[in-house]
């Protein structure tokens with residue numbers, strides 16, 4: 732049994748790499764968020780690429796990357812199960828607005844005085 736073709740673009744198998752990085756919808760999201768996937772990790776697995784991304788970006792960019800990954804997955808599921816289609820630009824706008832809303836909430840109702848920083852090795 733082979734991998735299913737991406738039902739959004741029909742240009743590739745729906746692997747993690749395609750869904751989150753190579754699908755035209757995902758590419759549009761990353762471009763609008765000004766986040767580049769590392770190109771020097773061709774032989775790395777998907778998890779290693781993500782770790783490289785998280786290690787090479789600021790905490791706020793890591794937060795944006797995490798939110799974008801979540802939004803891409805939610806957008807994919809909404810498309811498949813509810814027939815709702817959002818463009819990459821609309822998903823990127825959602826990510827930016829969602830993070831701004833969280834920042835505004837934290838401004839008015841601060842929860843943490845200092846961000847809690849843990850490296851994945853410490854978890």
Ligand SMILES: [Zn+2]
Nearest residue numbers: 737739740754
């Ligand atoms: Zn696709």
